[in-house]
Amino acid sequence: DGGITQSPKYLFRKEGQNVTLSCEQNLNHDAMYWYRQDPGQGLRLIYYSQIVNDFQKGDIAEGYSVSREKKESFPLTVTSAQKNPTAFYLCASSFMALAKNIQYFGAGTRLSVL
């Protein structure tokens, strides 16, 4: 089945620790995105990538890092610099067709701080 797989579903971070969230897609999409969802704030864009080996900062990139070494994979690292990491993280992907940007989402990873 084609789709987007995020893992793990739940993740706990200790103080000062970096953690990495996985996102894999087999839809042959060019573009991939990471969003953060907090209660009452909708989705905010962290990073996005339109092509392999290239990515851009979104609206709230501070304290996060990404890589795009393969078309199918776009992992997100939450670094110790992110002081308020507790949130629901969503990964999405889409084709690079302007004005028809249907993004498809994974099931999400819920990150909590111990």
Added chain:
Amino acid sequence: SQELEQSPQSLIVQEGKNLTINCTSSKTLYGLYWYKQKYGEGLIFLMMLQKGGEEKSHEKITAKLDEKKQQSSLHITASQPSHAGIYLCGADSGGATNKLIFGTGTLLAVQP
């Protein structure tokens, strides 16, 4: 920058009742997307609208984009418990990227 405002923020309806959710943009909409989310899960794509006056339906859900392309509505007819969840509208942010901006969502509860 463009902002999307959704109303109402939350809604409780009796099963079988009709309801409408609105999404208003501060700028002209060139692509408007409706998604549904169950709590703790990912977003499910419902419909996309592009042209002023456009209307699309899927099962009991109808989405419309007004002629001025600054407001969209999502209408559910004869609501069922399966319609419960968070409805989010998203819009193309313009420019040469595929970025979307999202509204804050409308939480729908359907009472049996």
